[in-house]
Amino acid sequence: QVRLQESGPGLVQPAQTLSLTCTVSDGSISGSGYYWTWVRHLPGRGLEWIGYIYYTGSTFGNPSLKSRLTLSLDTPANQFSLRLTSVTAADTAVYYCARDGDGRGYWFDPWGQGTLVTVSS
Amino acid sequence: QSALTQPASVSGSPGQSITISCTGTSSDVGSYSLVSWYQERPGKAPKVMIYDVSKRPSGVSNRFSGSKSGSTASLTISGLQAEDEAYYYCCSYAGSSTFVFGGGTKLTVL
Secondary structure, three states: OOOEEOOOEEEEEEOOOOOEEEEEEEEOOOOOOOEEEEEEEEEOOOEEEEEEEEEOOOOOEEEOOHHEEEEEEEEOOHHHHHEOOOHHHHHOEEEEEEEEEOOOOOOOOOOOEEEEEEEEE | OEEEOOOOOOEEEEOOOOEEEOOOOOOOOOOOOOEEEEOOOOOOOOOOEEEOOOOOOOOOOOOOEEOOOOEEEEEEEOOOHHHHHEEEEEEOOOOOEEEHHHHHEEEOOO
C-alpha cells in the first residue's frame, strides 16, 4: 500500500511563500497513472481542495488559489510539492497530500498524516 | 465555487442509523455522480468511505452507504458504533478538473 508523508516549515511569515513536499513510499510517482493531490483543513471551516498534479506533470488548481499556487513533481526523489505565495493568516491550516483512488482522479485515497502550517509573524 | 452544505452535527445511539446530507448545485452534485465521503478523526488522516456516490472501497464496512437525488447526496451509517464518531465530509467534482468539499458534519454516538 502506497504511503504519503508531508514535510515543510510549520511556521511561515505573512506575505512569504509556503512550500511543502510530499514523499511517496511503496509506490512510484512516475508512470503511475495517478493524480497527486493537496487538500487543506482550514480551522473552523473544514476541508478545501487545493489542487492536483497528474503523473505527466499537468496541473489543476482551485480557482480561488490558482494565481498563488504552483504544483510540481520530483520524480527521481518520488516527491511532489506545493508552493503558495503571498500567504496570509487565512492560509493557516493542516495541509494533506493524497493520491487519487483509482487513476481517474475523482476521489482521494490514501492520504498523508497532514502537517500544520501556521502563518504568523 | 461555494462549499457544499452539510448539517453541522448529527447524533445517534449505538445500533441506530443516521443519514448525513450534502447539498450542492447543478454545477457540482447535480451534474456529476462523482461524490465521495471522507471520515476524519482528530489527529488522523482522512479516510474515504464512499466514492462515485455509492461505491465502497475495499475494507470499508457495508454499514456505510451512499446515495444521491438531484443536487443532494447522502451518507447513511447503519448499526451505529462508537468507533463511527468522527467528522464526515462530502466532496464533489465540480467540472473543469476542480472539486468542492462540504463544510463537514460532526457525528456523535450517544
